[in-house]
Amino acid sequence: xxxxxxxxxxxxxxxxxxxxxxxxxxDGGVPEWPPSPLRVFQALVAAAASRxxxxxxxxxxxxxxxxxxxxxxxxxxxxxxxxxxxxxIAVPNNDxxxxxxxxxxxxxxxxxxxxxxxxKTVWPTRLLVADDEPxxxxxxxxxxxxxxxxxxxxxxxxxxxxxxxxxxxxxAADASVLSENEARLLRGVxxxxxxxxxxxxxxVPVSGRTETSSTLExxxxxxxxxxxxxxxxxxxxVPPLIAFRxxxxxxxxxxxxxxxxxxxxxKVDVTGPRVxxxxxxxxxxxxxxRNAVARLAENNPFWADRPSNQFIHGKTPDGSxxxxxxxxxxxxxxxxxxxxxxxxxxxxxxEQVGAIRRLLIAAPAECGExxxxxxxxLSGEELRDESGNAQAVLTILPRSDRVLRDYLDTAHCxxxxxxxxxxxxxxxxxAEAEEELRRAFVHAGFAPDLVERLELDWRRAGFRAGxxxxxxxxxxxxxxxxxxxxxxxxxxxxxxxxxxxGSGRFRGFGLFART
Amino acid sequence: xxxxxxxxxxxLQDGGPAALILSELLEPVDGPDGVYFPATYxxxxxxxxxxxxxxxDVFPSENAxxxxxxxxxxxxRPTIEQFPSSPNVCLVDSVGSQANxxxxxxxxxxxxxxxxxxxxxxxxxxxxxLDAGHRAGDAVVRxxxxxxxxWKAFQSLLDDGNAWPLAEIAPTSLVFGVWDSRxxxxxxxxxxxxxxxxxxxxxxxxSAQFNRATKYVEEGVIDExxxxxxxxxSPLSREGFKDNPATSSHGGVYGGEIRREVTINxxxxxxxxxxxxxxxxxxxxxxxxxxxxxxxxxxxxxxxxSDDGLFDLREGCxxxxxxxxxxxxxxxxxxxxxxxLIDLDASRAxxxxxxxxxxxxxxxxxxxxxxxxxxxxxxxxxxKEQDKRRRLGPVTKQAEGDAGSSGGRSSGRRGxxxxxxxxxx
Numbered sequence: 001x002x003x004x005x006x007x008x009x010x011x012x013x014x015x016x017x018x019x020x021x022x023x024x025x026x027d028g029g030v031p032e033w034p035p036s037p038l039r040v041f042q043a044l045v046a047a048a049a050s051r052x053x054x055x056x057x058x059x060x061x062x063x064x065x066x067x068x069x070x071x072x073x074x075x076x077x078x079x080x081x082x083x084x085x086x087x088x089i090a091v092p093n094n095d096x097x098x099x100x101x102x103x104x105x106x107x108x109x110x111x112x113x114x115x116x117x118x119x120k121t122v123w124p125t126r127l128l129v130a131d132d133e134p135x136x137x138x139x140x141x142x143x144x145x146x147x148x149x150x151x152x153x154x155x156x157x158x159x160x161x162x163x164x165x166x167x168x169x170x171x172a173a174d175a176s177v178l179s180e181n182e183a184r185l186l187r188g189v190x191x192x193x194x195x196x197x198x199x200x201x202x203x204v205p206v207s208g209r210t211e212t213s214s215t216l217e218x219x220x221x222x223x224x225x226x227x228x229x230x231x232x233x234x235x236x237x238v239p240p241l242i243a244f245r246x247x248x249x250x251x252x253x254x255x256x257x258x259x260x261x262x263x264x265x266x267k268v269d270v271t272g273p274r275v276x277x278x279x280x281x282x283x284x285x286x287x288x289x290r291n292a293v294a295r296l297a298e299n300n301p302f303w304a305d306r307p308s309n310q311f312i313h314g315k316t317p318d319g320s321x322x323x324x325x326x327x328x329x330x331x332x333x334x335x336x337x338x339x340x341x342x343x344x345x346x347x348x349x350x351e352q353v354g355a356i357r358r359l360l361i362a363a364p365a366e367c368g369e370x371x372x373x374x375x376x377x378l379s380g381e382e383l384r385d386e387s388g389n390a391q392a393v394l395t396i397l398p399r400s401d402r403v404l405r406d407y408l409d410t411a412h413c414x415x416x417x418x419x420x421x422x423x424x425x426x427x428x429x430x431a432e433a434e435e436e437l438r439r440a441f442v443h444a445g446f447a448p449d450l451v452e453r454l455e456l457d458w459r460r461a462g463f464r465a466g467x468x469x470x471x472x473x474x475x476x477x478x479x480x481x482x483x484x485x486x487x488x489x490x491x492x493x494x495x496x497x498x499x500x501x502g503s504g505r506f507r508g509f510g511l512f513a514r515t
Numbered sequence: 516x517x518x519x520x521x522x523x524x525x526x527l528q529d530g531g532p533a534a535l536i537l538s539e540l541l542e543p544v545d546g547p548d549g550v551y552f553p554a555t556y557x558x559x560x561x562x563x564x565x566x567x568x569x570x571x572d573v574f575p576s577e578n579a580x581x582x583x584x585x586x587x588x589x590x591x592r593p594t595i596e597q598f599p600s601s602p603n604v605c606l607v608d609s610v611g612s613q614a615n616x617x618x619x620x621x622x623x624x625x626x627x628x629x630x631x632x633x634x635x636x637x638x639x640x641x642x643x644x645l646d647a648g649h650r651a652g653d654a655v656v657r658x659x660x661x662x663x664x665x666w667k668a669f670q671s672l673l674d675d676g677n678a679w680p681l682a683e684i685a686p687t688s689l690v691f692g693v694w695d696s697r698x699x700x701x702x703x704x705x706x707x708x709x710x711x712x713x714x715x716x717x718x719x720x721x722s723a724q725f726n727r728a729t730k731y732v733e734e735g736v737i738d739e740x741x742x743x744x745x746x747x748x749s750p751l752s753r754e755g756f757k758d759n760p761a762t763s764s765h766g767g768v769y770g771g772e773i774r775r776e777v778t779i780n781x782x783x784x785x786x787x788x789x790x791x792x793x794x795x796x797x798x799x800x801x802x803x804x805x806x807x808x809x810x811x812x813x814x815x816x817x818x819x820x821s822d823d824g825l826f827d828l829r830e831g832c833x834x835x836x837x838x839x840x841x842x843x844x845x846x847x848x849x850x851x852x853x854x855x856l857i858d859l860d861a862s863r864a865x866x867x868x869x870x871x872x873x874x875x876x877x878x879x880x881x882x883x884x885x886x887x888x889x890x891x892x893x894x895x896x897x898x899k900e901q902d903k904r905r906r907l908g909p910v911t912k913q914a915e916g917d918a919g920s921s922g923g924r925s926s927g928r929r930g931x932x933x934x935x936x937x938x939x940x
């Protein structure tokens with residue numbers, strides 16, 4: 001299929017107004033953004049219901065809606081947003097009859113109209129768009145997944161949608177078929193489906209083909225129950241909507257999340273901290289940690305069915321070759337952490353990168369079990385050099401440690417404490433170096449949309465006091481010929497650490513600390 | 516006349532644009548630099564999120580945020596006090612407040628012929644339905660003979676999607692939206708929305724000092740032993756016998772661009788339907804167009820009306836349209852670029868609305884009386900019993916012991932809409 005061939009069903013929702021605002025909230029009354037596919041589906045059902053009376057709805061709209069319910073948008077393109085300030089308004093109770101009764105008797109009512117109110121919390125989400133740009137959300141469904149769907153009916157339904165969210169959230173909706181190129185040109189933040197992101201889950205509808213009950217049927221049952229909840233003998237609560245599921249969506253500002261375990265490095269006799277020179281021994285410390293993990297994993301039942309060659313050693317499954325991080329992202333990062341000393345010098349605040357006294361082992365967020373094992377296994381374990389001599393002992397470091405915060409806290413600006421090793425050597429021109437640097441950020445898990453917007457500075461000298469020239473650092477031997485630069489990066493939004501970029505990122509190189 | 520009546524028909528049929536948006540700039544009556552007082556709001560339940568006051572959302576640049584340092588916690592939000600010169604949006608008059616100001620104009624001379632004037636006599640008072648906060652769903656009209664008509668109108672909306680009966684009694688409920696929360700539960704989304712916001716304002720504070728008329732305690736007028744406690748705990752403070760400073764309270768805002776924005780949702784108006792043709796012998800499409808023209812005409816009048824009450828929002832917030840600024844209408848299309856209209860002014864709106872109202876047929880003014888006996892019987896019931904009977908029929912009929920007779924429905928009757936009949940899903 002060419003990039004110009006129709007490949008996406010696009011349901012678009014334009015929020016009307018020059019200061020576009022959305023009031024829909026998710027669980028716990030927290031603003032929901034982007035609006036979930038389930039919310040959009042409910043709006044489509046309501047719109048279809050208002051457009052076609054019962055018999056026509058059943059024939060025309062219900063089959064199409066049922067088909068759509070079984071599909072999930074692979075991407076949601078939405079304007080940037082900021083949660084507004086929540087505030088409360090007084091909504092009048094609809095009980096003027098109580099006052100009217102007093103008036104009709106010529107008496108003063110016990111309460112005045114102004115007192116018959118209930119407080120309601122309003123928590124808007126403000127959409128950030130340029131003045132001449134419409135605030136539109138696009139839900140993109142791969143066309144192959146909606147094969148046989150009558151798009152013209154979807155369009156009729158979509159154009160009948162008038163609101164999404166609260167009653168004040170007026171919208172204009174539409175549906176169309178787009179090519180890949182056209183979809184790429186849609187402006188906004190791209191939220192891509194990521195089932196691993198349970199913390200960013202949005203509700204999506206389900207169809208009767210895959211589930212016991214479909215969302216459409218459940219909505220109908222609920223509507224009937226709402227209208228007839230007052231029975232002749234009893235009052236029946238309306239059952240909650242249960243036919244849906246949740247799927248994670250990740251914006252490009254969310255780089256692949258990592259979890260971590262932190263350790264202190266102590267002398268073998270545990271009389272004090274064990275210190276390693278950052279410039280010359282980063283690779284050695286990372287290597288010793290990896291070997292310790294490998295030693296403990298050998299013949300350990302936990303790793304019996306797990307790909308230890310890949311996860312621990314960063315090799316291909318058969319253990320014969322190094323594996324590229326882009327191809328095998330589920331593996332440990334061994335990150336020796338230089339201490340960043342902070343002090344005042346004649347009234348000026350100074351931060352100086354020092355020696356290695358700590359260690360971080362990180363992995364993608366879905367590798368929690370492996371990290372838990374490492375925490376248990378490595379605590380109290382020795383680090384040994386190539387000759388087998390013990391060089392340090394590891395102890396668990398609490399997350400509240402001050403130095404850890406320099407590597408883990410959220411920040412806009414970050415700069416390297418160890419140089420980035422570029423993936424490829426393509427020449428010395430700034431354009432080539434920049435291209436490789438941005439490629440390195442993509443390999444590190446940052447979305448291409450985000451990487452395009454990074455502000456990058458790079459040079460051989462460091463951006464921090466205490467770091468040496470990039471050329472002085474001893475990289476892993478197989479990466480010795482990679483170009484190395486110190487880098488300072490500014491993200492459009494604050495991002496959390498740990499951040500390690502470049503070819504040596506699993507072994508302590510390309511490590512960033514917040515500025 | 517025919518041209519006036521049909522000039523916007525393309526917008527009111529399938530294939531028409533999504534919405535119309537009217538944008539007008541306003542300024543304080545004492546000039547563009549005048550200070551004005553936006554609406555104030557109660558604090559959020561979590562006061563750390565919003566301590567109360569003006570609703571101003573601030574959008575500092577990334578540089579400004581970075582310079583301010585890391586956020587204390589995830590709940591932190593930038594405020595105008597922290598970022599006084601950052602872009603911001605201030606809510607001057609909310610959607611609900613604008614609707615409550617605009618709807619009553621239809622009871623005033625020049626506009627009252629466009630909609631039925633339903634007055635509810637309650638003792639010595641007379642309440643126009645246009646002034647009732649919940650419109651056709653308001654409790655005050657339930658206990659009247661008109662309440663029975665309204666109940667049937669809502670039920671017709673639920674059963675067949677027929678909005679004609681409701682438009683005959685309370686057409687502004689279709690313009691501004693309504694929820695019959697005390698009866699049939701029918702809901703109609705608003706087709707009209709107006710809001711006033713200001714961009715990039717600067718906030719002021721003010722202080723004041725109350726000086727008592729004389730030194731009551733010092734001059735022996737009031738016994739010293741009564742001068743106990745501070746603030747509200749002091750009886751003398753409560754009664755105005757002590758000086759009282761009020762410092763750093765809300766002092767209004769100034770500057771920025773004040774914009775009133777009105778949206779008429781044409782898709783919502785296109786969804787309005789009249790009676791099915793078999794019911795009254797008329798053409799179904801013809802009924803639908805009459806109804807849509809009527810409601811659209813009312814929406815245009817609501818958008819373009821000029822009335823003192825619309826801009827005199829509260830003390831200290833008297834606005835006017837900015838001189839030399841021409842309000843613009845934007846036609847929001849689904850696929851084509853938005854288009855601009857500049858010739859849809861108040862006079863054209865009223866001309867169109869009158870033609871549409873005449874074509875639809877506006878009922879003569881009526882007065883109905885609040886049924887005290889029915890209300891007393893109903894209010895004497897416990898809540899459970901009330902909830903049982905709520906959907907059985909108009910409350911006045913139930914008070915006569917006639918629940919389930921004309922106008923009443925059994926609770927097993929299915930509502931109108933997208934939901935197929937039982938057993939056929």
